[in-house]
Amino acid sequence: MNKHLENIPKLPGVYIMRDGIGNIIYIGKAKSLKDRISSYFNADSESKSTAIITSMRKIDYILCASEREALIIERQLINKVQPYFNAMWKDDKSYPYIKFSLQEDFPRLTLTRKKLKDGAEYFGPYPQIFYIKKLVRWLVKLFKIRPCKLDFSEDKLPEEKKVKSCIYVHTDMCYGPCLGKISSADYKNKIKDIELFLNGKFKKLADEWETQMSELSSQLKYEQAQEIRDRLYALQNMSERVMISEITQNDINKSVERADSINELKQVLHLKHMPAVIEGFDNSNIQGTNAVASMVRFTNGIADKKNYRRFKIKTVTGADDFASMHEVVFRRYSGIIRKNEKLPDLILIDGGKGQLSAAAGALEELQVLTPVISLAKKNEEIFFPQKDKPLVLSKHSAALKLLQSVRDESHRFAVSYHRKLREKEFLNDK
Incomplete structure (x- = not known):
């Protein structure tokens, strides 16, 4: 942990602590960021600090011109984000x-x-x-x-x-x-x-265990020494899992906006689970040639490009968007089931009722229960399976903006793949 702490400046600022999935759990200000953040890993940490450490996986910080500016930014962010621990220490009666x-x-x-x-x-x-x-x-x-x-x-x-x-x-x-x-x-x-x-008191604990392990090894008590070694490894994992990085206030605002859009999307779509992982599909073909499709994935509102997928349409002849969508969705999630991988929280189809019905049919065949919707570009209408009337959100809606981002990215990715195949075909014909 020390190597990360060395790079933190001794300047005023705001620090933002996150859990394993990126949620902000605590926001604080400091006259010296290095001293304050280091105190959380100090041997004399109070129970308040220990409570944060058990949940924390990442620390971001914002440099400020003064302690007063840090106070202002801290208050703004706490009011906007309302992190768990900041709220808890206002009223901690009901927590375990x-x-x-x-x-x-x-x-x-x-x-x-x-x-x-x-x-x-x-x-x-x-x-x-x-x-x-x-x-x-x-x-x-x-x-x-x-x-x-x-x-x-x-x-x-x-x-x-x-x-x-x-x-x-x-x-x-x-x-x-x-x-x-x-x-x-x-x-x-x-x-x-x-x-x-x-x-x-992690450092004191690690030092004690190092000493115990050496003594047990010298006494040829290898089984007991191995038990202490396993504890040391576990303790190192507890401390090394925390990453520290500098961010700007704009970065924080974007993070908050993404969280707002995911929360709003859950509410307007009446979903049981937070749509942290969304997969979007689109088809692309010109006069039925080089028919392809794309799948993009957004995780916590951010494009997860390493998990994008491209598909060549195999079973459909000519320009049939509905049949192509059925094929691609079926191929994607039959593969997910076969590999025993995790399904997304929401599936978004680029198109109207026809494309949605084709995708829903494929999911039904596979007995996949993940919610699926479509977004039609003309009037930005959200369609649901088994419902005739679409949902139309305000153009200023954070949830709509997130769906548009997923839809537009799936379209861009499909078109780029289609263009690449056409260019390759053109060069081969020369």
């Missing part, structure tokens, strides 16, 4: 904590929404429960913490017949305290580093 039950002989990690004075350590609260659940599962696996809810002590173990078939013990995913396989003192010693992790 990670509970580390140190008062028990064999402590556990659990999630709770109540912070009690019961001798346990509490970390959080955290707004992104999806990530925190994953984190707890990861820590349980990494440290071999008992995942069960059994209430027992070192002096009063559960009946053997109730626990002897536990899969976690038999697969070496738990130290087996319920069967008396480990003492309370040894168990607590093996999991004591969890506190360092949850307090954000």
